[in-house]
Amino acid sequence: MPEAVETMDGWYCLHDLRKIDWTKWKKASEEERQQAVHELQTMLYEWEDVAEARDGSHAFYSIMGQKADFILMILRPTMQELSNIELRFNKSKFAEFTTPSYSYVSVVELSKYMSKEGDNPEENPGVRARLKPKLPDWDHICFYPMDKRREGNDNWYMLPMDERRQLMYEHSLTGRKYAGEIKQIITGSMGFDDWEWSVTLFAKDVLQLKKIVYEMRFDVVSARYGEFGPFYVGNILKTDAIPEFLAI
Numbered sequence: 001m002p003e004a005v006e007t008m009d010g011w012y013c014l015h016d017l018r019k020i021d022w023t024k025w026k027k028a029s030e031e032e033r034q035q036a037v038h039e040l041q042t043m044l045y046e047w048e049d050v051a052e053a054r055d056g057s058h059a060f061y062s063i064m065g066q067k068a069d070f071i072l073m074i075l076r077p078t079m080q081e082l083s084n085i086e087l088r089f090n091k092s093k094f095a096e097f098t099t100p101s102y103s104y105v106s107v108v109e110l111s112k113y114m115s116k117e118g119d120n121p122e123e124n125p126g127v128r129a130r131l132k133p134k135l136p137d138w139d140h141i142c143f144y145p146m147d148k149r150r151e152g153n154d155n156w157y158m159l160p161m162d163e164r165r166q167l168m169y170e171h172s173l174t175g176r177k178y179a180g181e182i183k184q185i186i187t188g189s190m191g192f193d194d195w196e197w198s199v200t201l202f203a204k205d206v207l208q209l210k211k212i213v214y215e216m217r218f219d220v221v222s223a224r225y226g227e228f229g230p231f232y233v234g235n236i237l238k239t240d241a242i243p244e245f246l247a248i
């Protein structure tokens with residue numbers, strides 16, 4: 001029986017994607033709109049303080065196309081805290097003008113494929129920091145869920161550990177070419193949501209998102225074993241810029 005790789009798990013993660021009901025928003029009174037914007041900004045400023053204290057992190061981006069209007073990605077030490085945030089958002093005035101479009105529940109995950117014999121990566125401060133990451137405030141985000149295939153001869157879960165390790169190593173070489181251009185957060189979601197991992201990429205130059213995903217299609221681990229869910233791409237929505245984003 002192939003051996004399962006050990007994972008290290010960090011902060012819990014919610015990707016919350018919503019649409020804005022622009023018709024309803026336009027029909028609301030100026031006072032209602034102001035209340036909604038103010039509440040939303042207050043929440044985000046509070047979460048910025050949480051991030052400053054290194055008790056969590058979040059990212060807020062507008063989404064291109066018709067699948068959603070914005071994404072809120074939240075990281076917190078416990079699932080309960082994520083739940084409280086979701087509830088608070090749902091009870092806010094602004095939420096009255098939104099409809100859900102997609103959500104994803106997971107936990108920041110690093111695997112031990114690359115660990116050296118006898119090493120305990122959990123003791124490594126760099127590894128510990130990556131399990132509780134500070135999400136970058138780069139201009140663009142790309143989020144998608146994915147699986148590793150389990151079909152006939154293309155069954156990732158039947159490969160021996162050494163073969164999987166080698167394929168992951170090749171994957172990491174492609175990834176390393178994008179150092180400084182792309183920051184990736186991989187979260188595991190087995191038992192939590194419909195796919196096995198979520199991939200969240202941040203880029204300063206939006207084109208680098210297309211380039212890395214394209215190049216990785218040729219890595220065996222993606223070409224042969226990758227299955228992908230819907231892709232979402234967007235632009236940063238800074239808290240101060242929200243009134244302008246929502247202005248009508």
Ligand code: VOV
Binds near residue numbers: 146168197201
């Ligand atoms: C930005 C670049 C980048 C870099 C440097 C990088 C490196 C690494 C390393 C070293 C490791 C293994 C150890 C660990 O850290 O877990 C991983 C792990 C993983 N990756 Fe990755 N990945 C990147 C980027 C990157 C992308 C763009 C994708 C999507 C693939 C695509 O085709 O769309 C991806 C996927 C994953 C997944 C799903 C896993 C977990 C798989 C598993 O079976 O456990 N990843 N990844």
